[in-house]
Amino acid sequence: MGVSMVQFSDDQAAAFDRVAELLRGAGVDIEESLTTPEASARESVLAVIGKAGSGKTMLLGRLYEAMQEAGVEVISGDYESRRRKDKRTLAILAPTNKAASVLRMQGVPATTIHRILYTPVYDPEYEKVAEWLAGGSERPVVEGLTDIALDRAFAFYQTNRSIPGALATAGLRGSDFITGWKRREDPLDIGFVDESSMLDEQQFEDLKEIFPTLLLFGDPAQLAPVNQSGAMVFDALPEPRKLVLHRIHRQDLDNPILDLAHALSDDTLQFETFERMIADAARSDPRVVMAERVESDLMARSPVLVWRNVTRVRLIQAFRAAFGAPPDALLPGEPLICDGIELPLKHRKKRIDLEARGLIKGAQVIYLGAGNRAGFSRLHVIGAEEPQVSAASIIKIEFPGEEEPFIPYAAGMGATFLHGAAVTIHKAQGSQWRDVQVFAPDIYAASRAGRIEAGIPLWKRLAYVAITRAEERLLWVVRNRLARPTTPLSIDDLNAAPAAFQLTAEPELED
Numbered sequence: 001m002g003v004s005m006v007q008f009s010d011d012q013a014a015a016f017d018r019v020a021e022l023l024r025g026a027g028v029d030i031e032e033s034l035t036t037p038e039a040s041a042r043e044s045v046l047a048v049i050g051k052a053g054s055g056k057t058m059l060l061g062r063l064y065e066a067m068q069e070a071g072v073e074v075i076s077g078d079y080e081s082r083r084r085k086d087k088r089t090l091a092i093l094a095p096t097n098k099a100a101s102v103l104r105m106q107g108v109p110a111t112t113i114h115r116i117l118y119t120p121v122y123d124p125e126y127e128k129v130a131e132w133l134a135g136g137s138e139r140p141v142v143e144g145l146t147d148i149a150l151d152r153a154f155a156f157y158q159t160n161r162s163i164p165g166a167l168a169t170a171g172l173r174g175s176d177f178i179t180g181w182k183r184r185e186d187p188l189d190i191g192f193v194d195e196s197s198m199l200d201e202q203q204f205e206d207l208k209e210i211f212p213t214l215l216l217f218g219d220p221a222q223l224a225p226v227n228q229s230g231a232m233v234f235d236a237l238p239e240p241r242k243l244v245l246h247r248i249h250r251q252d253l254d255n256p257i258l259d260l261a262h263a264l265s266d267d268t269l270q271f272e273t274f275e276r277m278i279a280d281a282a283r284s285d286p287r288v289v290m291a292e293r294v295e296s297d298l299m300a301r302s303p304v305l306v307w308r309n310v311t312r313v314r315l316i317q318a319f320r321a322a323f324g325a326p327p328d329a330l331l332p333g334e335p336l337i338c339d340g341i342e343l344p345l346k347h348r349k350k351r352i353d354l355e356a357r358g359l360i361k362g363a364q365v366i367y368l369g370a371g372n373r374a375g376f377s378r379l380h381v382i383g384a385e386e387p388q389v390s391a392a393s394i395i396k397i398e399f400p401g402e403e404e405p406f407i408p409y410a411a412g413m414g415a416t417f418l419h420g421a422a423v424t425i426h427k428a429q430g431s432q433w434r435d436v437q438v439f440a441p442d443i444y445a446a447s448r449a450g451r452i453e454a455g456i457p458l459w460k461r462l463a464y465v466a467i468t469r470a471e472e473r474l475l476w477v478v479r480n481r482l483a484r485p486t487t488p489l490s491i492d493d494l495n496a497a498p499a500a501f502q503l504t505a506e507p508e509l510e511d
Contacts, residue, residue, distance in 0.1 A: 025044060053261075098382060122179070123176070125142050126142065129170070155169075220232065293483045294483065302434070306423070315421065338417055396417065
């Protein structure tokens with residue numbers, strides 16, 4: 001097998017061997033690099049758990065490489081060959097677009113859970129191109145597509161394993177080749193789920209219906225889903241089914257942010273002592289900053305992380321005022337957070353359309369401008385494989401002390417959005433940003449509240465999740481102040497071409 005074991009620690013090697021045993025029961029032998037058509041029908045779940053930097057993502061990547069070598073077909077969520085036959089299948093999943101994009105940046109073809117619950121329906125003519133790109137048929141002849149267009153699509157697919165992306169380079173729009181979406185009918189074989197601490201019980205049950213073999217990767221120090229009393233789905237697994245990684249591999253990089261995160265495991269640590277540790281780190285390393293104010297420039301792409309909703313709303317209004325946003329409209333470049341889909345049950349297909357394009361609850365979005373129809377907005381979905389969409393939108397702007405938000409744009413129904421310049425730490429889970437601002441007065445308030453979650457002080461869980469969202473730089477904001485922006489809001493960094501997909505035209509309300 002070509003996967004190197006040299007880089008593995010003892011606990012990673014033990015976990016790899018235990019997973020290899022699990023996979024053999026699913027018809028995949030990663031040690032001999034082969035698959036078998038026969039697989040165990042019994043349900044089997046393992047969890048790989050460890051704190052930030054313990055090597056979970058590295059192990060996931062090595063397992064993916066080994067399964068590729070064994071001939072397993074990876075299901076991406078954007079296209080599935082009808083010629084799978086007896087091939088063993090693998091889907092690598094994350095709860096959010098951003099979490100999936102973090103894996104894709106590391107060469108792991110991840111998709112969201114929503115995208116695997118539903119499958120696209122392709123136009124038969126363009127499905128011939130998709131089947132050819134996936135290696136399942138001969139080069140097709142399709143009316144309207146030149147040889148040059150097909151060559152472009154093929155070249156794109158060799159480096160970016162995305163069927164929709166390849167078809168887009170051939171000059172097609174999503175509405176040309178995807179005619180709809182349907183709930184998955186056939187089960188798959190093996191599912192890897194990253195950021196599984198974010199899964200709720202219903203999502204876990206849905207995944208077990210699809211995957212007889214599930215491998216969960218999660219961080220027990222993060223915040224559990226709301227309404228689950230601090231418990232995560234892997235907590236209930238028997239101890240032999242939890243593989244714990246202890247070694248902190250990234251400490252070799254002398255990462256002060258991870259050092260601070262792991263200091264929170266000290267039972268005797270108090271908030272004041274922890275904040276002094278942050279100040280000490282800031283004096284010796286530019287990757288940690290004791291900030292006297294919130295940087296408004298950063299809020300446009302990486303939200304300030306807070307605990308209290310009142311703080312979130314106040315910071316959002318300060319952000320909008322600093323950039324001169326009018327009270328009754330949005331500026332291009334303002335960040336949004338998808339808060340769900342408001343559609344009646346009889347419009348289930350339109351809900352699937354929205355979710356499949358990445359507009360799921362918690363998705364981060366940048367407003368590009370008004371759409372061509374009343375109530376529509378052009379949007380850039382952060383982390384989505386095809387980020388540019390035009391969607392029926394209900395955008396809500398909240399104000400301090402007011403129960404009802406102001407709604408500057410509203411379709412009759414569609415995707416709903418809150419402003420995203422500041423978000424709660426709960427909603428930030430699964431995401432990472434280059435620079436992260438943590439509003440420390442909120443963490444202090446949580447420490448004074450004295451709340452305990454699953455045996456750990458809530459403030460420590462909040463601090464841990466918040467600071468581990470930072471990829472390169474942590475700004476620990478200690479004052480309730482906002483710096484003036486240095487440049488106007490812009491969408492130039494998003495390469496904002498015309499939106500590729502028009503989603504949910506106003507549905508006709510049927511009797």
